[in-house]
Amino acid sequence: MIKLFHVYKQYDTKLVLSDVTLLVEKGDICCIVGPNGAGKSTLLKLMFCQKKPDRGQILINNQNVTHMSQKAISAVRQRMGFVFEDYRLMLRKTVLQNVALALTIAGTPLKQGRQNIDRVLAALGLEHKKHDIASTLAAGEQQRVCIARAVVSDPLVLLADEPTGILDSAAAIEVFDLLRGMSMRGTTVVLATQNQDVADRFPQHRVMLNHGRVTEQ
Structure with a gap:
């Protein structure tokens, strides 16, 4: 679950976020x-706790x-995945x-997570x-490798910035199916896009x- 209360963020003199209040329930897929x-x-x-708000409160999984x-934030982020636009x-x-890097960060032995890696790569057409x-x-x-890395550890929260930005329609559908499957298993998914489709x-x-x-909203 993700909660934001009256969040503001400013870079120098530019106000980037203003009075943002948002609730994303566990297992929800929220599209920004x-x-x-x-x-x-x-x-x-x-x-993702990569930046701090100037004002307001942010709760991730009730924390x-x-x-x-920074130490406590690192522990929270162990259970999160992020699909970076770059x-x-x-x-x-x-x-x-x-992809295995995410398992290392989450504290999952590679031997134990190998099945997850194979499953995720197959779902994204990357097994070969x-x-x-x-x-x-x-x-x-x-881009699909970035997605695989973000989801392989079965995170509690998945954040995705333009996850299908340059994918063809077939690959994008694979990603959408993967996100829906994760949501059904209880992962909270937030994705950002400018693409109305x-x-x-x-x-x-x-x-x-x-x-x-x-x-x-």
């Missing part, structure tokens, strides 16, 4: 929709993370090594790329963000 510059990425980074120590892969490592070096992959494949896939909980303000 808005144009470039609306504040979507910043909102996800606050949820108030607003003023937590992928952030280890380009000199294999697909397997990139397991031993390929990340830098040799096409951009769409790198993506938003239409998840109509149950849609949040419109514009100029840093929630305009509809």
